[in-house]
Amino acid sequence: MTPTATGTEASRYQDEATIRSILHTARTIAVVGLSSNVLRPSNFVGFYLQRHGYRIVPVNPREREILGETCYPSLLEIPFPVDVVDVFRVPSAVPAIAHEAVQIGARALWLQFGVISQEGAEIARSGGLDVVMDRCMKIEHARHMGRMHWLGFNTGTVTSKRESV
Secondary structure (H helix, E strand, O other): OOOOOOHHHHHHOOOHHHHHHHHHHOOEEEEEOOOOOOOOHHHHHHHHHHHOOOEEEEEOOOOOEEOOEEOEOOHHHOOOOOOEEEEOOOHHHHHHHHHHHHHOOOOEEEEOOOOOOHHHHHHHHHOOOEEEEOOOHHHHHHHHHOOOOOOOOOOOOOOOOOOOO
C-alpha cells in the first residue's frame, strides 16, 4: 500500500497558490529518478512536461540520455540553474535530494505521489524552497493550466465526431 499524506501534513505541502506559482514561473525541471522506460510514470510525466514547454533535466546515474536530454548522475552535476526538483524516488532518498536541491539553488522541491518525507520537506523549506508533497506535477499542470484530457494532452479539438480516414 502506498503511503499518503494526511491531515495537516497534506494541507501544508499541497497549497494551491504555491502549486500555481511553481507551474507558472518554472522553466527548468530536474526530474530525479526519470526512467527511459516509456511505461514508467516518471517518463510519461517528463514527456508531458517537456511537450508543454518545460526544459526537462533527467537525473539518473544509470542513464546517459532520456527524452533527448543529457542525463546527470546527481543534481550537483547539472551545470546550469534548475527551478524545480521533481522527485520520483523512495521517501528515504528525499533528505539527501533535498540537501542537493538547496545546494544548487533550486526554487522548489516537488515530491510525486507516494513520495512522502517530512524530513526532506523541512530541509527544503529551511533552505528557502517551496515544497509540494504527494502530488503529481503532470496532473496539477493539467488541472491548473487547462490541459486536462483523457490521454493527458489537450488536442485543441472538442467534438464527438471521429475523423474520416
